Amino acid sequence: MSEGGEVWKPGSFTKNFSWGKSDTGLSELHTVIRIGFEDRLEDVPRALFRERISKTGRPDYIPINFFLFNRIEDGESYLCADELVFQAISWAPGEVFDRIALFAFLFSFAGKWKGARKEQRRPAMWANAYIREHVAENLSWQTSLVSADDIQGFVDRDPRYDAQTSRKLATNLNFLLKIGRIQDFSNPKVTRWWVDCLFLALDRLLEDAKLDDRNPSPSGYSSLLERSGFFELTGGSNMEKKLSIKHLVRLYTALDGRNRLSNQDMIELTADVLPDTPITMPNDPRPRGAIHLTNPRILKSIPPVCSDLARAAGFEVVSPDEVEYLNASEFVSQRTAAALAVLQEKGIRPNMSLEELLKVTRER
Incomplete structure (x- = not known):
């Protein structure tokens, strides 16, 4: 056990997911979010969310404790409608949602709710550290080396892990990384899912800062992202x-x-x-x-x-x-052609040849 520092407790993550086969991705989470929020982009009382899910016979502890963000207002616990909820309500389940949802889990900001323990505010720091400190740093994003055995060895060797068992956590996390498409996280290019993340x-x-009565300025958002480990969790910076x-x-x-x-x-x-x-x-x-x-x-x-x-x-x-x-290439071509057409319609034409332009450029 870690002395005086960060402590990792797996909590309910060691329970069975009941999330179907691996080829369905995180569609079950997608469904739970839509039902719990009733397809509305509004914060919902945590108790009401749980009541809605209970009627379907689905488990709710993993979504509300590890994937969504909680806050307390006037003594009542709420689940926040944020980017993850927007993605679930706006788009069908699929690869983009799977990656964003996996990032939400790995980022590990779950907020506070009535009765929550201190460590539940950052409930999956063992997964966060496994990606940042091991997959990114030690394995250089060779995700083919990720396995339940590798995960179990990582947490067993780390003094921050405080639990009686590690096998079920390791198999659950390995399954989640697979269906969330962790192999795509090392992409060096800007992608739609990266932007959403x-x-x-x-x-x-920003919601987490509010819990401590802090209000970061927009001028500090970039550094806030860097300090949070955002880049390390999404393939690094360039x-x-x-x-x-x-x-x-x-x-x-x-x-x-x-x-x-x-x-x-x-x-x-x-x-x-x-x-x-x-x-x-x-x-x-x-x-x-x-x-x-x-x-x-x-x-x-x-x-x-x-x-x-x-x-x-x-x-x-x-x-x-x-x-x-x-299609990025087609988009650029279409917009360039449209801009040239506008210039031509207005009678705007170059007054310098290519050779003259190059000569001026060289001289400068």
């Missing part, structure tokens, strides 16, 4: 990801953090920030895509009511279908 990380970090952080933090701030999920809050914010912009609710309720033209891989799905604020933050907004089927 960044928003989820900020949601959790220039493309660092540049993306700047744009995504601007978008997150412009959409007022977790308030982006409230139509009423976004209507009021849009009216305040863009008073000359007529506010209309689109007929199609599906999420739009906010894409940054400096890198079309920076694609964030957002509620449709956020579109005007996203544009004001320097993003282009694309249709629901483009979000699902966007």
Whole structure:
């Protein structure tokens, strides 16, 4: 047992998941979230969430204690509607949701609820450490080496692990890593799921800060992400990801953090920030895509009511279908062709040849 430092207790994670076969991914979690929140992007009392799930005969301890975020208001425990809930309600289950849900688990910010023990605020730090300290650092993201035996050896050797058994934890975590597609986490490129994970990380970090009466400034969001281990859990840092952080933090701030999920809050914010912009609710309720033209891989799905604020933050907004089927190369080609067509229509033409341009460039 660790002396005076971090202590890892597995809690209910050693129970049976009852989440079906490995080829179904995390679809059972997806279903539980939608039922528990009744397909609404609103915080829900923890007791009400549990009541709704109990009627289906499904277990709820893993979703509410390890995947979702809890808070207490006026003496009542709530589960927060954040990016993970938005993804479950907005999209069908699949590989993107599986990766985001696995990140939520590995990030291990679960908040507080009435009766929770101290260690339950960060309930899966053994999994967090296994990825950051072992898979990323020791195995260099060779996820083919991940196994129940490897996980068991890691926790058994670590003095922070405080439990009577480790085998069931190891087999459960190995199963979760498999169905959550841990092999995809080492991708060095910015991807849609990575962008969504960044928003989820900020949601959790800011809600966790509120529990201690802290209110981090947007100017510190980037460093907050770095200190949290976000990069280590998602394949490491590189220039493309660092540049993306700047744009995504601007978008997150412009959409007022977790308030982006409230139509009423976004209507009021849009009216305040863009008073000359007529506010209309689109007929199609599906999420739009906010894409940054400096890198079309920076694609964030957002509620449709956020579109005007996203544009004001320097993003282009694309249709629901483009979000699902966007091809970055085709997007750039189409937008370039459209821009050239506008220039041609306005009669704007280059007044310098390529050779002249190159000569000027060399001279400078």
